Amino acid sequence: MEMFKVMGKIGEGAHGLVLRGRHIVSGHDVALKKVTFKKFEDGIPNSVLREIKALRELDSDYIVQLLDAFPQGLGFVLVFEYMPSGLWEMLNDAANPLSIPQVKTYMRMLLRGVAYLHSCSIMHRDLKPANLLVSRDGVLKIADLGLARIFWSETRPYSHQVATRWYRAPELLYGARHYTHAVDLWAVGCILAEMHNRHPLFPGETDIEQLAIVVRTLGTPTEESWPGLTKLPDYNKITFPHSPGLSWRKMLPGACPEVVGLVRRFLLYPAGHRLPAEKALVHPYFFTEPLPCLVSAMPKPEDGHRQRFKRTEYNVDMPADQMFQALNSLLAAPTDN
Structure with a gap:
């Protein structure tokens, strides 16, 4: 009792x-x-x-x-x-914006958590700021594994109705039932871009609009740039005007080359080409000035970020x-x- x-x-x-x-x-x-x-x-x-x-x-x-x-x-x-708090609260606290070193430290914590999940053959399938919580000590932790699934093989079908829309990988938006933990890596790229831009990168209000924004932003995919695209269940159900895509400078205004380089390694149409979380931890982004800060310098919920x-x-x-x-x-x- x-x-x-x-x-x-x-x-x-x-x-x-x-x-x-x-x-x-x-x-x-x-x-x-x-x-x-x-x-x-x-x-x-x-x-x-x-x-x-x-x-x-x-x-x-x-x-x-x-x-x-x-x-x-x-x-x-x-x-x-x-x-007591979370990344969503941190990003929406205009009075206490995150510094670049703090963003890097949060991203390093997120990648360590994702790398650990993937080493255990677990797909989270719903990574987003609201599911990344912050302890009293300023440590970011992954929460809400309600959609998590053990990844067995690419031949096993899974539900495509997973992941919150703004962070949903394009293969899921096209109705894929066979996918890998790379859906989490797409979400990580969206979260990193959001931390730098201070607003979501792909804020669609419907699934169709979400896919339209992704295509308009990254450019129209083809079978050559994304092998297997035409075999996805919903590929022929809707078409969008051809788009050459936006420049990364427009997607991430004011961002340094290193953050652009890391984001673009995650936001790739072919899931197999996305940078694994473990390898992302040694990306130059984390070793160029300004460097990630110590956990002791991270925002604390007691500083005004309390839920x-x-x-x-x-x-x-x-x-x-x-x-x-x-x-x-x-x-x-x-x-x-």
Whole structure:
């Protein structure tokens, strides 16, 4: 039997609430992800099972740590280490813009987290600023593995309805069911460009507009520049006016040659040509002035980047016994997509 005091609401996802809590015995703050199963006749959603499976096996300073998981009422509770802010809040804090050394340090942390996931054969499939959280010490960590999937081979089909639209790789926009962890590398390139531009690079409002923006920006792909393009499921469903693409100077105004060089290694149509995260860590971008800063010089949530929430206090009784055997049997079951 464990007791938590719920301090307030942090956010709301597709399957439930994320609350800030405090473990009464230790006094440590935690994030409580409450998932309700009322809408799911078949039990626990696959996305929740994937997240628990992945996080139980992962051990990295750059992945949010899962502390516990157990049933509660008509749902389930995942207990995470508490992260008081995130990259989205940092990018939208006009009063405290990120410096170039801070951007480089965040990018290095992100790449280390992505490299670790990929070394474990895991695709995140939803990398975006809102899923990159920041600890009290200023460390960036990858969160929300609800869409994560173990990558087995390029011949196995996966769902193309993954990744938030602005960070969705072009093969997914064309309906690809066979893809690799390179979809994460495209998202990393979008995030790096956004940190330098202070606004999203491809802000489409619909899937069609998203693809149109990508094509207009990077240029119209062809079978020669992107082998296999014409075989993608949605290739013949829509056409766009031919575009030669924009110059990188227009895409990343004011950016140094090194950041342009790194972004363009990620934002490539052929997924197999995108720079792996491990190799990106030794790119010249990280070794030219200004250099990445120390973690001690990174923004801290206490400096004004704290997430806003309405403060409430009440006790939640969370039983953690008698149900673990059932949970483990569920976790052992295969998941699709």
